[in-house]
Amino acid sequence: MSSPASTSPSESTVSKDLATPRWLEPFALLGPAGIWLGLMLVIPALLIFELSLVPGIRPGEVVNPSGLENYFQIFREDVYRQVVWRSLGFALGTTAICLALGFPVAYFIAQMVPKKWRNLVLVGFVLPLWTSSLLRSYAWITILRPTGVLNSFLTSLGLPALDILNRPPAVFIGMSYSLLPYMVLILYASLEKLDRRLLEAAADLGANPLQSFWKVTVPQSLPGIAAGCLLVFITGLGDFIDPELLGGASSMTMARLIYNQFLGVTRNWGFGSALSMMIVLAVSLAIALLLKYGDRSSANL
């Protein structure tokens, strides 16, 4: 009883000594990051948006916004529409694959691996992240190409060779491989917090292991699932290297198309900017959905 009473006066003198006005604190805390984000993200994004309103602009020309022509172009021409759908398909498919492969792994590490081994096993899973993504893609080329490791293995078993390099399956494989560690890490963080007593309560109330999984484990880890999917989806939508190296000419994605508009042969900054804004829009939509429907469960975290 006596000790808090005796410390409180000294605490108040300490805060007086520091003499930072209350109203300044948020600015002091948020300032550095705010300036950085403003200079490096907000202003460039606005510039890109301005560019996207100029049809057919090339480097060096005067920026003269005139309308949404670039956006209409994306949806008017079949080729571009296909690119948009293909990109969404790659990103969504990769998200689904990562979730399907990552959940059991994360569950295993979080709930079954003894505590002292968990970090080691996690590091093992994150290890691929330490190598350059370019290197990983080239490794997959070596594995997947017609005369590659996979096919020599298959033919040695008497199985028919697979011709998947430069086709969508190779893109899914490469992207899932790159993004799986992120999914596992996020799901692990969520599943590690899973209260085993809730599983016991479910069993006590008559839920068999499968029912416990769907009615308790999944809802409890929903915030993690949503966050993991969002991260993989966003990164997948912007992935450039895997579709480029593993997908071949038939796998043009928005990221590659944007690259072509800015640095490739086509050189149409306005159109490239419009495509960029489309990606921003898709990502914003995904985040909005997460906030709206992930709300109830995340509110309880």
Add this chain to the structure above:
Amino acid sequence: MSQTAMQNRRTTADTGFDVELREVFKFYGSEPAVRGIDLNIRKGEFFSILGPSGCGKTTTLRMIAGFESPSAGDLLIQGVGMNQTPPYRRPVNTVFQSYALFNHLTVAENVAFGLRLKKRSRREIEERVAESLKLVKMEKFSNRLPAQLSGGQQQRVALARALVNRPAVLLLDEPLGALDLKLRKEMQVELASLHRELGLTFVMVTHDQEEALSLSDRIGVMNQGKLEQVDTPDCIYEQPLTPFVADFIGDTNLFNGKIEGYHPNMLWVTTDRGLKMAVRPCDRGNAPTSGRVTVCVRPEKIGFSETQPTNSQVNWYEGRLRNVMYLGTHVHCQVQLQSGDYMTVRLPNNPAGIPAMDSLVYVYWPYQDCLALTSDLA
């Protein structure tokens, strides 16, 4: 293992017991948590398992619930062997110490959880959920999330969630442990009336002896993985079988000593510090008639005066008043006897009647009010 499973299946005769443990052991590695428990819990009984932390009481409850399986021995619920039965197929429900409410579900959804798994009709579920929420006076909170409830309210929901399934046996794991004193008293009354109303078998684990004494039909006192005594609350208190039980339940003055003389209903004991006392032998079990014993006297059985007692029928000793603890309803006085022993004496709340500190006082009690138990140290 398969042999015991077959035996279990055969013993389906109705024994009148809802829970039976036969020579049940539980080892964690080589560490025994439960060491050979034999226990029969009657239908409709409020049974408490009482003991200090780490005595194996929670492990015992978890074995009944099915979260742990016995390393050896048989567990039967309503006469059916349960050793190999997973928790979700047992006719029991548990109120967890931490409540373990599903925080992604509302109060009503939490309560409906078990019924939904059993695929009851929507109407039946609604009715039974409403009924059981009413039983615990939480009907107004059915649309809240657990995070929006106080500890006591969560406790009630946990109770409703278990009761709505109409289990054969309700298991309660330190159900009131996390509540503050006033709320705990309130919930104790409600638990008792729920038990009367529903006529279910309640098995409660607690370390709170007062709670166990006030609520239970019978109490099993556990110590170091073993049941020390299974009895009604008054027998546990008045006729403890072991020094541990005497010491754990209520306040007790204990004296270690040796039996010097023996008579059918009286023993003469000399304590290690040289006090001579007449003692009532334990009238149950294998009462000691010789050797080392522990004598126990309850503080409220001890008389206290400033003049030398004249009654020769009582044990009386001279001492000095060393400490007075005011406890509201009564006063605890610590008296240091000439032998050096300290005794606790419980007096009614009457501050005027308490002599000055360090003054000469006499403590006394009739021989019937102290009990000789076979000593742990023997």
